[in-house]
Amino acid sequence: MNDFKFWGWDKKPRTMLRFIKPGDIFCVKLNDKKYIFGRIISKIFFGRVAEIFNYVSSTPEIEVEYIDSSKRMFAPIVLDSYTLFDRKFEKEADWRIIGHQNDYIPTDVDDVYFTFGEGAYCKKVDIWDNKTLISESEAKKLPKLAPQCDFDVKQLLKEYIKLE
Template structure:
């Protein structure tokens, strides 16, 4: 399990598995309200539950330095959520692949429909990318719906985690294209949004010009991992 120092607290650390445990707790907490009351808990209810649980359960067996102390109250501070910026080419993103891992990729270019994205052969327990893996694809490039995944967040868990100002599409995308049309009238759509006619034979092995959903991306990754 990875551990790292808490910012500005050199003697305090946090780890991947610890954050996962807390995330599971929060999901279970919310699930109980939804299951029995048909709604999500309020922030006040979460704050009160944490205060009560910490006061009753946190002692010197749970945390150091608690031999003569007790927790009186847990206070949750809020702030206005930062404005969500529109995804743009060059943005590095993370997405939850399963309960243990995040996958990573980069938005490459805008098309008439969606955006081209590359998916890297790298996973992490936290949405923190290792740039040493930025040159290795796990699957061939796909077309994503950035509005649904990153702005509305109506599928899975997709996050923009980095920006690349003045991003230039690498030469390795020169031969990448997506296929649209019907047999006899097939067209290829390049990463730069230009198109040209192709034969059925030339189209073989290339992805269709259509969105890949959260579930479809995960299925493609699962198949790729099985075949590695």
């Protein structure tokens, strides 16, 4: 049974970094007519690993049924959670935690890795922040461990939805 709690768009315009946790449901205002949604999967040293749902709405509200039936728009990414949710440095960016799934257990994440380092010091890290040494050639096949800001995420979204 999914145990969701929603408090909506207007309740918390800012969430302090230490309170952002796995299972948090977030909403992103793309423009005056489009909102997207996602969920925090885990916390790692560099930020929060998150999934973005393939659900777009004209309002900042999402029903449990949409969360349960949504797919990921693209592979999980690492968000710059400090900039997006806590400090909100980017004036045009509006990211808000709007709810939480208490019983959330990540699925389809066994093959999600990011990479950092160079040469003989390349490492891969999973969503639980476990690090493993890898070859440079293997590292080239993985996404870089670089927290994504609003601009970066919107660039990714352009491949999937029309933002204007």
